[in-house]
Amino acid sequence: MLAVLPAVTGQLGGAGDSISQILSILFYVIFIVFLFYGQRIQMYVMIREVEGSLYKLKYIKDEGRRIAIETIKELGKPQTDPSARVDRYLDYFTISPQSMDPAGIVYKLDHILDVRDTRLKDEVKLMAPASDEVQVNNLENTLEAAMALNYIYKVVRHYYIQGKKTLSLYIIMQLQMILPLVMKEAEAYASALKAFAYGQPIGDGVGPLVAAKLMHGYETRKVPKDCVVAEVPLEGRTALIMKAEGPGGNVGKPGDAIKAVIEENKGKIAAVIMIDAGLKLEGEMVGEVAEGVGAAIGGPGVDQYKIEEALVDYHIPIYAVIVKEDIGDAVSPMRKEISDSVDKVIERVKSVILERTKEGDKVIIFGVGNTIGIGQ
Amino acid sequence: MSENSSSATTKISTYLTMIVLIVLALSMVALISSVNLFVGGNEVAAGYLLVIGLIAMALSLYVMVQSRKRIADMKIEAPKVMTTIECRKCGFKSVREFQRGDFVFKELDPCQKCNEKMLITAIFKEVREREKPFAF
Numbered sequence: 001m002l003a004v005l006p007a008v009t010g011q012l013g014g015a016g017d018s019i020s021q022i023l024s025i026l027f028y029v030i031f032i033v034f035l036f037y038g039q040r041i042q043m044y045v046m047i048r049e050v051e052g053s054l055y056k057l058k059y060i061k062d063e064g065r066r067i068a069i070e071t072i073k074e075l076g077k078p079q080t081d082p083s084a085r086v087d088r089y090l091d092y093f094t095i096s097p098q099s100m101d102p103a104g105i106v107y108k109l110d111h112i113l114d115v116r117d118t119r120l121k122d123e124v125k126l127m128a129p130a131s132d133e134v135q136v137n138n139l140e141n142t143l144e145a146a147m148a149l150n151y152i153y154k155v156v157r158h159y160y161i162q163g164k165k166t167l168s169l170y171i172i173m174q175l176q177m178i179l180p181l182v183m184k185e186a187e188a189y190a191s192a193l194k195a196f197a198y199g200q201p202i203g204d205g206v207g208p209l210v211a212a213k214l215m216h217g218y219e220t221r222k223v224p225k226d227c228v229v230a231e232v233p234l235e236g237r238t239a240l241i242m243k244a245e246g247p248g249g250n251v252g253k254p255g256d257a258i259k260a261v262i263e264e265n266k267g268k269i270a271a272v273i274m275i276d277a278g279l280k281l282e283g284e285m286v287g288e289v290a291e292g293v294g295a296a297i298g299g300p301g302v303d304q305y306k307i308e309e310a311l312v313d314y315h316i317p318i319y320a321v322i323v324k325e326d327i328g329d330a331v332s333p334m335r336k337e338i339s340d341s342v343d344k345v346i347e348r349v350k351s352v353i354l355e356r357t358k359e360g361d362k363v364i365i366f367g368v369g370n371t372i373g374i375g376q
Numbered sequence: 377m378s379e380n381s382s383s384a385t386t387k388i389s390t391y392l393t394m395i396v397l398i399v400l401a402l403s404m405v406a407l408i409s410s411v412n413l414f415v416g417g418n419e420v421a422a423g424y425l426l427v428i429g430l431i432a433m434a435l436s437l438y439v440m441v442q443s444r445k446r447i448a449d450m451k452i453e454a455p456k457v458m459t460t461i462e463c464r465k466c467g468f469k470s471v472r473e474f475q476r477g478d479f480v481f482k483e484l485d486p487c488q489k490c491n492e493k494m495l496i497t498a499i500f501k502e503v504r505e506r507e508k509p510f511a512f
Contacts, residue, residue, distance in 0.1 A: 198476055200457050201499050216481050247479035333457045339500040375481040
């Protein structure tokens with residue numbers, strides 16, 4: 001456009017002469033500036049874009065902290081102001097075990113995660129002494145969401161400042177390129193905060209919801225760790241329905257729970273069916289149900305390892321049914337489409353049982369996920 | 377401290393507002409001058425001033441709208457979460473707004489119709505899709 005400007009203004013003639021000269025000079029100045037400083041200008045535009053997102057991240061992070069403190073004050077009735085303790089909690093970190101010699105690393109990681117869980121729960125109990133077990137779990141989840149937001153903000157700020165200090169286009173460019181995904185995740189955690197604070201079921205809870213629907217009305221007993229199991233007759237088989245113990249925010253330890261139930265039954269299990277929320281690809285519908293094989297479970301991999309280990313020992317086949325949703329849906333209050341998919345999942349589970357097992361067999365059905373807001 | 381900094385991020389900067397207002401005022405002056413020049417017979421200069429005035433006005437309004445949009449974008453909408461309550465005996469069903477303490481399979485007060493205990497069967501949020509549908 002700048003290239004045609006002098007030509008256009010040149011045709012105006014008369015009064016346009018002086019203006020066309022000014023525009024021509026302006027055109028050359030802009031051309032030279034862009035020739036030498038184009039990359040720098042591009043970088044400043046990117047920095048500005050990152051700055052805008054950083055403002056939003058800061059706002060979200062501060063909101064997260066505020067909601068966490070307010071919820072602790074409301075539920076925990078602490079004697080002193082919990083703000084300082086919350087700030088300390090938000091900066092907690094976990095060091096993963098050394099992996100130079102990877103043998104036995106799963107159990108080392110499991111131990112560190114157990115220590116972390118106990119430590120954080122104790123911290124919540126100190127912050128909110130009046131809260132019951134369910135509220136402690138919900139508060140822990142709320143604080144973990146606030147912790148994630150705090151971490152995202154700090155990392156983005158780190159690269160932003162580093163990019164500005166070094167004026168490195170490549171640092172800023174990388175940050176600017178992944179920023180839409182980072183923002184999406186931060187927004188998901190922001191909506192998760194309120195869900196956790198109020199104890200509302202989240203999208204990730206679709207597995208426990210299916211299990212709860214199957215086991216409701218039957219006697220349940222606790223299995224290690226933080227899980228429950230119920231024996232339910234289903235299509236002529238005995239289904240051992242399992243989930244994390246609700247309604248507090250809890251994922252339990254499905255690896256230990258499945259292993260314990262398999263050992264209780266001396267390995268005489270015809271199949272294990274796992275139900276979980278699965279990340280959908282763009283273009284797929286929220287609440288779509290898909291079926292496959294393998295241990296449907298996320299997280300650091302400890303539980304998946306334990307489940308696979310137990311299944312290999314007894315040669316038990318494992319099937320998976322997942323409900324498609326994106327990361328935002330998984331951590332925010334459960335969408336209607338996901339809640340409505342429960343009956344479809346039950347139908348799929350029944351068809352797997354009918355096709356893959358014989359009458360009188362025992363099957364394990366595990367609803368994997370955070371059981372916040374879902375009883376049994 | 378964080379509350380102050382948080383509110384600072386949600387306000388339009390006074391510096392920006394001042395610049396926008398000054399540009400807006402100058403664009404108004406340019407438009408009025410263009411009318412005067414047009415009446416005076418100097419159509420070329422009036423044309424230039426009209427274009428400059430309109431561009432300046434459009435730019436200042438755009439900057440104003442964008443900065444307001446940025447603040448609106450920063451607020452995270454809390455979706456309305458609903459609770460479905462059902463009577464397992466007579467099938468009576470009602471949907472109300474979520475209340476703290478609700479959870480799926482929680483037993484509530486007896487049913488108005490059959491006196492059987494009501495049960496929370498679902499808790500969900502309804503999302504209005506904003507995304508444009510794609511052809512694939």
